[in-house]
Amino acid sequence: MLTVKTLKAYRIKVDIDYIYLSVSPPYFTILIEGDEYQFLPIEDKVIKLNRTSKKIENLNAKFAFQKDDEIIYITMTELISMSDFLNQLYLIAKDYYYQNTMEYTAPEIKCIVDELEHLNIKRMIDRALDNRDEAAFYTLLKLL
Structure with missing residues (x-):
């Protein structure tokens, strides 16, 4: 069983189209079968979100996690299959998304x-x- 214990952004960068959430070791931990693994910044370190569609753009990202000497890799597609990951991600990024505004012709x-x-x-x-x-x-x- 894979669950997210902690997910906080170390740094948030925003441009006109995207939100970039940088993660770092003390702010990103997961639980696998009750064992805690801490994020290890040897692969990807950023979650890229579209400000308009609210979709994760870097689905091919791979994150490394470590417990003692064991390192495991989890892809973004595996992470987004977990509702707690998506919920925490939404809470972090919600203030940076564009609001739905009515567009007129x-x-x-x-x-x-x-x-x-x-x-x-x-x-x-x-x-x-x-x-x-x-x-x-x-x-x-x-x-x-």
Whole structure:
């Protein structure tokens, strides 16, 4: 049975597309059949995540772990099959992911701007009525 005991990022680097989580020995340990293995930085040391899709990009990465004189290698594909690894990884990276924002097309933007302009004219008509400005009122009515 393979489980993650500890997973913390030693360093987090972010660019426009990716999050790079560097791991180091005291912050990455796993349990195999109850025995604790500590990360050994002789192979890969970075977990690369896509900021938009939230997917792990370096699936071919191989991490080394050591207990006494025994060294074992675990691939990223083996690690991502463990839910506790994915949960801890998400908690580390969640603040760096891009938020889902609504994307609008040009016609939708034009429609939104037109609606805002229409609402603005209505407010200006209300203001003209409050100020008893008859000329402004009739001019603004023609814009509707």
